[in-house]
Amino acid sequence: MLWETISLAFTxxxxxxxxxxxxxxxxxxxVAAVIAMVTIGQGSSAxxxxxxxxxxxNVLTVRPGTRGFGPPTGxxxxxxxxxxxxxxxxxxxxxxxxxxxVSSGQTVVFGNANAATQVYGTSGDYTRVQNWALRTGRSFExxxxxxxxxxxxxxxxxxxKLFGNSDPLGQSIRVKNVACQVLGVLSARGxxxxxxxxxxxxxxxxxAVQRRLEGNANVDSIAVALRKSVSAQDGIAAVQSxxxxxxxxxxxQADNFSVSDSKELSTMLGGIxxxxxxxxxxxxxxxxxxxxxxIMNIMLVSVTERTREIGIRLAxxxxxxxxxxxxxxxxxxxxxxxxxxGIGLGLAIAYGGSVFMAIPFAPSGAVVALAFGFSALVGVxxxxxPARRAARLDPIEALRYQ
Amino acid sequence: MAPLIQFSGVSRSxxxxxxxxxxxxxxxxxxxxxxxxxxxxxxxxxxxxxxNIIGCLDRPSTGKYLFQGVEVQxxxxxxxxxxxxxxxxxxxxxxxxxxxxxxxxxxxxxLIYKGLLKAQRVxxxxxxxxxxxxxxxxxxxxxxxxxxxxxxxxxxxxLASDPMVILADEPTGNLDSQRSHExxxxxxxxxxxxxxxxxxxxxxxxxxxxxxxxVFTDGKLSHDAQTPAPISRSA
Numbered sequence: 001m002l003w004e005t006i007s008l009a010f011t012x013x014x015x016x017x018x019x020x021x022x023x024x025x026x027x028x029x030x031v032a033a034v035i036a037m038v039t040i041g042q043g044s045s046a047x048x049x050x051x052x053x054x055x056x057x058n059v060l061t062v063r064p065g066t067r068g069f070g071p072p073t074g075x076x077x078x079x080x081x082x083x084x085x086x087x088x089x090x091x092x093x094x095x096x097x098x099x100x101x102v103s104s105g106q107t108v109v110f111g112n113a114n115a116a117t118q119v120y121g122t123s124g125d126y127t128r129v130q131n132w133a134l135r136t137g138r139s140f141e142x143x144x145x146x147x148x149x150x151x152x153x154x155x156x157x158x159x160x161k162l163f164g165n166s167d168p169l170g171q172s173i174r175v176k177n178v179a180c181q182v183l184g185v186l187s188a189r190g191x192x193x194x195x196x197x198x199x200x201x202x203x204x205x206x207x208a209v210q211r212r213l214e215g216n217a218n219v220d221s222i223a224v225a226l227r228k229s230v231s232a233q234d235g236i237a238a239v240q241s242x243x244x245x246x247x248x249x250x251x252x253q254a255d256n257f258s259v260s261d262s263k264e265l266s267t268m269l270g271g272i273x274x275x276x277x278x279x280x281x282x283x284x285x286x287x288x289x290x291x292x293x294x295i296m297n298i299m300l301v302s303v304t305e306r307t308r309e310i311g312i313r314l315a316x317x318x319x320x321x322x323x324x325x326x327x328x329x330x331x332x333x334x335x336x337x338x339x340x341x342g343i344g345l346g347l348a349i350a351y352g353g354s355v356f357m358a359i360p361f362a363p364s365g366a367v368v369a370l371a372f373g374f375s376a377l378v379g380v381x382x383x384x385x386p387a388r389r390a391a392r393l394d395p396i397e398a399l400r401y402q
Numbered sequence: 403m404a405p406l407i408q409f410s411g412v413s414r415s416x417x418x419x420x421x422x423x424x425x426x427x428x429x430x431x432x433x434x435x436x437x438x439x440x441x442x443x444x445x446x447x448x449x450x451x452x453x454n455i456i457g458c459l460d461r462p463s464t465g466k467y468l469f470q471g472v473e474v475q476x477x478x479x480x481x482x483x484x485x486x487x488x489x490x491x492x493x494x495x496x497x498x499x500x501x502x503x504x505x506x507x508x509x510x511x512x513l514i515y516k517g518l519l520k521a522q523r524v525x526x527x528x529x530x531x532x533x534x535x536x537x538x539x540x541x542x543x544x545x546x547x548x549x550x551x552x553x554x555x556x557x558x559x560x561l562a563s564d565p566m567v568i569l570a571d572e573p574t575g576n577l578d579s580q581r582s583h584e585x586x587x588x589x590x591x592x593x594x595x596x597x598x599x600x601x602x603x604x605x606x607x608x609x610x611x612x613x614x615x616x617v618f619t620d621g622k623l624s625h626d627a628q629t630p631a632p633i634s635r636s637a
Contacts, residue, residue, distance in 0.1 A: 004514050312498050315459065316512035317487025319480045395459045399498065
């Protein structure tokens with residue numbers, strides 16, 4: 001009996017192809033929108049977690065001045081760090097590696113190729129702090145750091161711009177007016193959490209940047225990698241107490257520097273991401289509701305159109321329950337059909353979106369199953385009222401209906 | 403033997419108070435198994451209401467309707483549907499076939515609700531179509547059949563579920579006289595096979611095919627007698 005009912009529903013649906021298409025369009029769009037939103041949202045969450053995982057251990061960034069919303073308080077006046085501060089932090093038991101960063105925007109030239117990039121003056125520990133492997137060559141040696149030698153390590157983007165496919169090792173590039181020997185090239189890292197190119201940089205010994213490019217002894221920030229067993233909280237506390245002491249900040253005075261936690265940013269991004277996904281999905285879910293109303297509308301029309309058929313079925317012995325089931329199954333088959341097409345369409349949109357935004361395509365079986373279940377629910381909820389109307393028809397009236 | 407169909411004091415009224423209309427007014431009636439009964443009467447005489455009650459599509463407002471000794475007036479909708487499914491077959495003036503379904507599918511319809519499997523349904527539907535002389539037209543749609551053929555499909559549909567009673571509501575109303583007499587001969591043949599037939603008609607020559615004639619006037623049974631004419635008359 002159930003099988004007959006289902007096959008009857010399919011027959012009816014196939015008979016009115018255009019009407020079926022228009023009826024389920026609302027559900028198709030609703031389901032497709034929800035699937036696309038959630039899948040893209042999950043992809044970008046996966047992207048954020050991947051960039052968190054790439055950091056490995058927790059990395060703290062220490063900057064002078066305070067950080068937060070509004071104008072920085074005492075930012076300009078806050079004293080800069082020195083290389084000695086970085087060394088002091090590196091000596092802390094909770095710290096694995098600490099590297100000073102002196103940044104300087106420069107144009108680098110090789111032959112007739114040039115690239116505008118950011119030069120970071122730092123130590124060989126920078127790549128260890130960032131858990132960043134070299135693709136080729138080597139990083140700085142301590143003697144090059146202490147001498148402030150004109151040597152550099154290139155990010156992948158800069159290496160490609162200047163050298164194309166040829167080997168940059170041992171070549172001499174010009175940074176501002178300094179001839180600088182290339183020691184190594186970093187492995188490619190791709191885009192960061194904000195979509196910025198992480199490979200667009202040149203590393204040089206901190207002293208080289210200070211003396212030869214900037215002409216001062218300032219350190220802009222210090223990158224600190226905590227040991228694996230140390231929590232971010234303990235690490236930050238230890239860094240703060242050392243720096244307060246070194247910068248002679250009184251007990252009652254506020255810090256004139258800030259310590260930020262790399263995972264904090266990623267977590268915040270993940271949070272924004274999930275809020276956005278939730279918002280967009282709920283907007284999409286509204287269209288699913290509208291789709292359900294479309295199905296109800298057509299089912300009501302269908303019940304009226306087929307009043308006589310219902311009368312005949314009742315006369316030959318169909319019970320009210322069987323008539324109800326027939327129309328309910330028809331509504332559910334309609335909405336499941338819409339759901340299935342919507343899932344396909346939604347996944348296709350999500351795939352296209354993922355490729356376009358360069359995030360992982362992360363389809364989830366659970367979400368697909370949920371969307372399918374939800375469209376069945378839409379069919380039951382919005383099909384029930386028309387089906388009940390059909391089942392309650394008076395057979396005599398229905399047979400007389402023209 | 404208890405009568406197959408028995409009305410005792412059956413009334414059916416519509417509306418309330420001043421607007422109350424009595425379509426049937428205290429009708430006593432009994433029809434035995436194997437009878438062929440024609441019901442006549444002017445419009446509004448209550449004959450259609452009587453048919454609807456006999457067919458378990460409607461219930462009396464007061465009085466008792468016994469079908470095979472079962473008190474139908476107390477049965478709910480689903481139980482009456484069961485009676486229709488297993489004991490009754492309907493033939494209508496307008497044929498009431500499902501358009502866009504083949505003759506065979508139309509005849510299968512009551513068997514679906516009887517819960518028969520596809521193979522059994524097809525076998526029984528083919529048999530029923532053969533009985534009404536439509537062998538070879540199983541896959542025609544109603545629109546491809548003449549009026550007489552459509553009514554034969556409807557009769558086959560009524561037959562398929564192996565009913566005790568066939569209720570025919572003006573079965574020849576939409577047919578020319580030649581087809582009408584063919585249909586009546588078919589019903590007569592079925593009656594000879596033991597099926598009780600109750601038929602509403604306007605035409606006396608059609609009523610003459612029955613063995614017994616009931617006439618309704620103003621909601622009351624005004625005439626009940628065996629038909630004088632011979633059972634089989636030529637067209």
